[in-house]
Amino acid sequence: MKPFNTDNIKQLRAEIDKLGGTIVLVPHINPDGDAIGSVLGLANILKNAGKQVVVIVPNHFPEFLKWMKGSEELVVYVNAREKAQKIIAEAAMICCLDFNHLSRTGEMKELIENFEGQRVMIDHHPYPQGFADLELSHPDYSSTAELVFQVVKAMGYEQYIDLAAAECLFCGIMTDTGSFDYNVSDPQTFNTVSELLALGVNPEDIHGRVFDNYSVDRMRLMGHCLSECMEVFPEYHAAVMYLSKETKARFNYQKGDNEGFVNMPLSIKDIHFSAFFTENDDQIKASFRSKGEFAVNEFATAHFNGGGHRNAAGGEVFDSLKAVVDRFRKLLPEYAEELKRTKLD
The missing domain is CATH 3.10.310.30 (Diaminopimelate Epimerase; Chain A, domain 1)
Structure with missing residues (x-):
């Protein structure tokens, strides 16, 4: 995988360190396992670092992803538009995860487009739109969750990755690779998984929560x-x-x-x-x-x-x-x- 642009990592760390307000994390519309795993994983890490964080999702997401820590605190935009708009208006930073075109945010598109604070994008899809002030775009990663893990480490925030955050990120990697069936040609992906397991992640348990939790x-x-x-x-x-x-x-x-x-x-x-x-x-x-x-x-x-x-x-x-x-x-x-x-x- 290509190395990070160290200037971008330093800038992101500096921006987060100096923030006095709220960081809003946003995934794409109809969020999947990687989107939810990425935003909740990063949210837990930033909260552990003492930051004010709110996750706003454009619309509803599947029940089988609601076991992750922080899912009960998510603001669902289509259910609470005025609340979400107020949070964004008062925020210092919006961090967009697992998408690189604003069209992927549904009704939230104009809010993010007109946001006057710092806009950050962390994503693994190709051909970014270029809407963010700071972009960490790495299509060679298996998932945004894996990318988040490596970004956090590069920032020097590794000590804030607890078990809850690790479980979220593992779920993102697992679901976006089809349980490690595709997008896993780079050994670093398995190195990342190994590090998450070392933090206490139980892969069988998470696989069961996601894939053995369906209705009749x-x-x-x-x-x-x-x-x-x-x-x-x-x-x-x-x-x-x-x-x-x-x-x-x-x-x-x-x-x-x-x-x-x-x-x-x-x-x-x-x-x-x-x-x-x-x-x-x-x-x-x-x-x-x-x-x-x-x-x-x-x-x-x-x-x-x-x-x-x-x-x-x-x-x-x-x-x-x-x-x-x-x-x-x-x-x-x-x-x-x-x-x-x-x-x-």
């Missing part, structure tokens, strides 16, 4: 999607799954119930490109995963208003679910040769 409805939803809503295209080594609003209602869908569904087709022999489309009230959320060299971030950027990493990306489309799935089917022949070349032995 969620399990039945998964079975239905695999049986009735999955199409496999062996000639393109690809598969697609989709989830309609009607299906959500039928299985009493709760936020996060489709977590990990996009990865499931990759378990099929000779399939190394998977797409999952979820119908929401105002748009279709697209998720893409791949194995090998097929760059799903380029695919998402070109066709689904998205982006991300080579093997994990997403996007949004304002169209019908049927039209979006049809578009995916029609695109596959264009990528036939590339998908064949990236076939895994």
Whole structure:
């Protein structure tokens, strides 16, 4: 991995040390394990260092992430707009984690855009927008949680990483690597995990809290999607799954119930490109995963208003679910040769 810009680290440490006001930490909309793990991990560390910290999330996040220390104190913007706006207006710094475009903050976009204090971005996605005063952008990291851990160490704040913070950061790394199935080609990732385990993290316990905590409805939803809503295209080594609003209602869908569904087709022999489309009230959320060299971030950027990493990306489309799935089917022949070349032995 590329070394940090030491001037940026020194500047961040100096800015935090001299702050007299509140630091607001913000993840992206529809926050996942890495987003929540990163903000809560950093929040616990900064609080241990004696700083005033508030975490504001743009909207709700899954129940299976609410065991992390500090989750009960989160301010959910869509539930408490006036409170959140007052906190931000009086804050000294906003630290944006796990996103690099303000469009990823939903209704909070203008608040962050117009914020007059210090804006910091810590993120591992490529192609940052450049909205922050200080950017720590490192796409070569497995997750923002891993990046936070290394940034904190480089700042000289390592002594403030307690077990609660370590658990949050481990959760972020674990979820953003698919339980260490992808984005883990650099040995430093496992060095980071080793250091977190040395702080007392129990990986089996955290894996169980996240992945063995589903409802009966969620399990039945998964079975239905695999049986009735999955199409496999062996000639393109690809598969697609989709989830309609009607299906959500039928299985009493709760936020996060489709977590990990996009990865499931990759378990099929000779399939190394998977797409999952979820119908929401105002748009279709697209998720893409791949194995090998097929760059799903380029695919998402070109066709689904998205982006991300080579093997994990997403996007949004304002169209019908049927039209979006049809578009995916029609695109596959264009990528036939590339998908064949990236076939895994």
